[in-house]
Amino acid sequence: MRSRFHVAPLLLAAGLFLSSCSSQYGSPIVDLPASAGWQPLPIGAWVLNDGLEARSMAFCPRNACIRQGFAAVVAFEGAQARGMEQALSEKPAELARSFARLAAEKASARAAEQRRAGKKPPKPKPENSVTDYARFDAAGANGILVTIRAKDAPARQGVTAILYGRENDRLVVALAVSDTADAAKHDAEAAWRSR
Numbered sequence: 001m002r003s004r005f006h007v008a009p010l011l012l013a014a015g016l017f018l019s020s021c022s023s024q025y026g027s028p029i030v031d032l033p034a035s036a037g038w039q040p041l042p043i044g045a046w047v048l049n050d051g052l053e054a055r056s057m058a059f060c061p062r063n064a065c066i067r068q069g070f071a072a073v074v075a076f077e078g079a080q081a082r083g084m085e086q087a088l089s090e091k092p093a094e095l096a097r098s099f100a101r102l103a104a105e106k107a108s109a110r111a112a113e114q115r116r117a118g119k120k121p122p123k124p125k126p127e128n129s130v131t132d133y134a135r136f137d138a139a140g141a142n143g144i145l146v147t148i149r150a151k152d153a154p155a156r157q158g159v160t161a162i163l164y165g166r167e168n169d170r171l172v173v174a175l176a177v178s179d180t181a182d183a184a185k186h187d188a189e190a191a192w193r194s195r
Contacts (some may be wrong), residue, residue, distance in 0.1 A: 008080055026056040029071055031190035037064035038071075051080035054171075056194065071176040071191040081171035087165050088173075092133050092144045096149040127151065138189050141174070145181055161188035167195070 032038040041057040062068045076084050087094065111121035120122040129148050133153040136143040141163040150156040161184035163174045172195050176187030 016064065026054060026073075027194065029056050029058050029073070029191050029194045031193060032058050032060070032071055032187060037061070039064075040070075051078045052076055055172075056191070058191075067178060067180070069176060069178045069183060069187050071174070071187045073172065073174045073191050073195050075167070075170045076170045077170050079157060081169075084173065085164070085166075088162065089142070092135070092146075116188065136161075138163050138185075141192055143185070143188070145184065147181065150177045159184040161185045163188050164190045 016100050024042045026043050027108045028040060029038065030100040034040075038058045041059055042046055043054040053075040054074060058070070060067070060069045063120070075081075107124065111124075114121040131146065131148045134145045134149070136145055142165060144162045144164075146156045146160045157179060158177060159179065159181050160175060160177050161181070165172060174188050174191035174195060178184040178186045178187060178193060
């Protein structure tokens with residue numbers, strides 16, 4: 001005859017395990033629900049930098065959504081908060097150019113590696129995209145819209161909407177990436193409301 005008392009500790013342990021796993025997803029972005037195709041991303045072990053807190057991240061894959069998208073809420077503190085706020089407030093053009101500069105730096109590193117290996121690196125490719133930015137206002141936040149367009153096909157673009165504002169000693173940033181400005185703004189505003 002089996003005792004039911006052995007099952008209770010197993011159920012308790014399973015419940016504690018599941019509740020500890022649920023916190024790795026952060027708080028949900030309420031206006032971007034799973035019923036609309038949005039999937040929360042586990043963030044518990046992703047961000048280990050001091051001064052940076054990942055609050056929530058969600059992704060809407062192409063096979064589940066009308067339009068693919070990504071949204072996140074992060075918070076900065078201390079020196080990182082001051083640096084990020086200055087970049088967003090005073091130097092958004094530099095922030096927009098940094099996206100293009102990253103690709104150029106990677107290409108330069110690959111060419112240097114090929115030279116060290118005794119191979120002739122390919123000629124640098126001309127820039128294939130144009131990056132620009134615009135400011136916009138949302139309820140209780142400052143906003144920047146960064147758009148990257150293909151030079152040869154201007155209809156092909158990626159848009160990042162960034163909303164930011166102070167929350168006591170922290171700088172909270174909500175961002176969203178989509179293929180249109182309206183969609184990116186909508187998703188960033190949804191993330192901002194869930195901060």
